[in-house]
Amino acid sequence: MASASAPLLDDDTLAFGEEEEINSKKIVHPYVTFFHLSFRVSALLVYMLCGLFSTSFIASFVTIVLLLSMDFWTVKNITGRLMVGLRWWNYVDDDGKSHWVFEARKGNLQNKVNATEAQIFWLALILCPLLWSILFLVALFGFSFKWLLVICIALALNGANLYGYIKCKIGSNQSVGQSVSSMTSDFFRKQVIQNMASLLTRSNQRPSNAPGQTNVI
Secondary structure: OEEEOOOOOOOOOOOOOOOOOOOOOOOOOHHHHHHHHHHHHHHHHHHHHHHHHOOOHHHHHHHHHHHHHHHHHHHHHHHHHHHOOEEEEEEEOOOOOEEEEEEEOOOHHHHOOOHHHHHHHHHHHHHHHHHHHHHHHHHHHOOOHHHHHHHHHHHHHHHHHHHHHHHHHHOOOOOHHHHHHHHHHHHHHHHHHHHHHHHHHHHHHOOOOOOOOOOOO
8 A cells, every 4th residue: 555645536625724723722613523522432431331221232332333433434534624634545546556645734724723622632532542442451351352342443443543643743754653753762852951951050050169168279
């Protein structure tokens, strides 16, 4: 599979990045934000509370998978584009070759992303896979093997969106591992520089003679 930097197919929808957004604390897309959270939170709640309302594993399984599927479609096609100005998708060209496209708004358009919505988007995108990972360990060590399939589906769908939007954020030409390594090294480099600057500042501010002492010639 190959990655592409621009779509090669005709699209009848609005050009990517033409949506008007305001960078403020007020949520610009309340309904979009609601549906970004509702499906994935509902899937988690149904998983954790389904035993209180139903003893049917099949009914719980179908409900959770439907919620996860609706969440995957909504986040991939709607909320990512409107809330953070990112979009990832796939198409097959005339030669039958699959292309993955990772897009992000450029320049001033990226500054129009609402800061509050962006925080909500990334928190939900990151925290939900972490919660499913914890539930996976609980089910594994609790020998609830029938629920492991549900959790694996949740991790696959949530993880696909997380990976896709991270690729959009860091660029399709750089791997996620390289990006994390680069950010980690930059963080430690900044910490070392700050600590050295702090030590030098303290040493320069330290008085040459202690109070009450005089130089001896």
